[in-house]
Amino acid sequence: MNILVTGGAGFIGRWVVKRLLEDNHSVWILDDLSNGRRENIKEFLSNNNLKEFIHGDIKNRELLKDLFNNKFDICYHLGASINVQDSIDDPETTFNNDVIGTFNILEECRKHNTKVVFMSTCMVYDRADNEEGINEIHPIKPTSPYAGSKISGENMVLSYWHAYKLPTVVIRPFNTYGPFQKTGGEGGxxxxxxxxxxxxxxxxxxxxxxxTRDLLYVEDCARFVVEAGYSYKVNGEIINAGLGRxxxxxxxxxxxxxxxxxxxxxxxxxxxxxxxxLLCDYSKAKKLLDWEPRFTLEEGxxxxxxxxxxxxxxx
CATH class of the missing domain: 3.90.25.10 (UDP-galactose 4-epimerase, domain 1)
Structure with missing residues (x-):
């Protein structure tokens, strides 16, 4: 398939790209490098299936219009402002990237009937109130503009499924960590x-x-993200992924x-x-995607x- 990964030079994005290349897809990466790094994808630059790295912005409508001439089958939309503290200090930047940027992606995907996998977050949820953990119908509570912007993005993504039957899925991974994550203020x-x-x-x-946090190892997260794109069973759904501990x-x-x-x-x-x-109930991912984590916290x-x-x- 032809696949676009926005935010593909980011921490989780580079692991998603790695998996897609291993599965022999043709991959394009779009990243403005505000959070991602060229070093994250350096090892893939010689791979013939990595068709192009575009240093660009999801808010640039003309750039997206040209890019989507490549007729993508799937767009993994990971490009976003992701820092909770930054969103409180500067909500406008987060809103523009996570809501307006997502709308721009959706419009191009609608024109080309490209499936959208939207990377949301466990930070949209209210606290876990039982030992079974948080499932997808658990109450949401946007305690930061970051969470509020992600909920707005989720609703737009799902509206394109209901209004246009565009294949879309919202994924909510819990706190992800692992190699290539930053170790400074923006890191986990x-x-x-x-x-x-x-x-x-x-x-x-x-x-x-x-x-408490439910900590998901990045290779388990990337496998979940990729599988959500491959499966028609999750279209129109919201899906969690976490360790379950x-x-x-x-x-x-x-x-x-x-x-x-x-x-x-x-x-x-x-x-x-x-x-x-924060404690994840990933039973829906297990049921629809046959996904479950393979790495323990200690191994990760x-x-x-x-x-x-x-x-x-x-x-």
């Missing part, structure tokens, strides 16, 4: 903790550290730190955006730590 908690631990620095925890940030820090004295609690920057308990942390040690220049 696992990558940040591992990097700071390797450098003998303190592991700073916002608030009391009792908040949550862990407090305190316990995560203890798992990574060499010495508990390294762990320090600091005031939360944006406490209003904190979700106290070990793989990530090894990669960070071996690639200090990519941090």
């Amino acid at each position: 908690v696992v990558a940040i903790f591992i990097k700071r631990n390797l450098e003998g620095e303190t592991l700073n925890i916002y608030g009391e550290g009792t908040q 949550d862990i407090t940030i305190n316990d995560l820090a203890k798992l990574i730190a060499k010495d508990e004295k390294q762990i320090k609690h600091v005031p939360h920057i944006h406490p209003q955006s904190e979700i106290e308990k 942390i070990k793989n990530t730590e090894r990669w960070i040690e071996e690639n200090p220049d990519l941090m």
